[in-house]
């Protein structure tokens with residue numbers, strides 16, 4: 001939403017995350033800021049050696065190996081042979097390329113999951129798309145109506161901030177509908193590494209349906225790699241959108257060192273690292289819920305396994321009030337209005353707390369939240 005000269009009416013989530021980088025307790029952004037595991041430390045300790053290895057290896061090999069390691073670790077075996085994959089510096093860069101490709105082809109009408117991380121509607125809107133909100137429940141039970149003229153159905157699964165996931169049956173349902181109506185099915189699966197339930201082979205379901213699809217995979221939320229990450233733009237080789245052309249207008253490729261690191265972290269994830277990460281996030285979620293139990297607060301997303309947790313603030317308060325009061329105490333959480341991009345009031349009751357943090361930091365954040373709610 002913006003005024004007549006394009007000045008936004010309110011800050012976006014990333015703008016709200018920025019002050020948290022300066023000082024205080026940062027449980028605002030969803031980046032991985034936890035202490036590396038023993039095996040992740042071993043990778044980091046090998047950085048000089050990996051630098052030399054990356055310099056000496058053809059980048060096409062590093063690219064292929066990073067893609068193979070990541071897609072295998074998250075169970076996307078059919079993507080290894082039946083798709084084209086473009087490695088980008090982040091999932092937002094992949095999203096930007098996708099949106100520009102849509103714009104180039106005159107696509108304008110996108111049905112988009114609601115709520116979701118606000119840079120997805122923002123990037124699509126800036127590329128000239130008209131967005132129609134689609135509720136999670138209606139995607140799951142198949143009742144979401146896609147009016148005539150919808151050209152893209154875009155689903156974030158697992159969804160940020162709710163942790164909601166699109167089941168295999170629901171994916172198959174929407175893939176069939178998209179195939180029969182010529183709609184492009186687009187998925188952002190940035191958080192799938194946190195939740196085994198979204199590691200079924202999406203690409204076999206998509207290929208079986210014969211629908212057009214574009215999937216944005218992402219390593220960026222998973223490992224404490226100081227934002228050395230990639231977003232993968234994945235689509236069938238015969239997809240007519242000019243994705244490769246737009247990609248090459250923006251990128252030659254991703255740093256060989258980043259590709260090699262992604263391969264190492266992904267292989268580690270496949271060999272037990274994901275199990276360790278899931279346990280770590282579960283334990284942090286339990287810690288937060290336990291600490292806040294008894295206060296007039298609840299967690300609306302009981303089934304969520306992703307690395308962020310929404311909490312509903314008590315009646316009579318708003319997420320914006322609570323996050324502002326916390327900020328004055330040096331504690332940064334996100335209010336949730338902006339996730340509800342079509343209806344910000346629907347998110348007014350919630351704040352979001354990042355869980356991919358050292359437990360001590362999370363404990364301090366929980367205590368500050370409690371303190372802020374006491375009269």
Ligand SMILES: Cc1ncc(COP(=O)(O)O)c(C=O)c1O
Pocket residue numbers: 030090091092093117119156159160188190191220
């Ligand atoms: C679902 C989702 N997709 C994409 C992004 C953008 O990620 P990045 O900043 O690494 O490009 C985010 C950021 O939080 C996200 O939550």
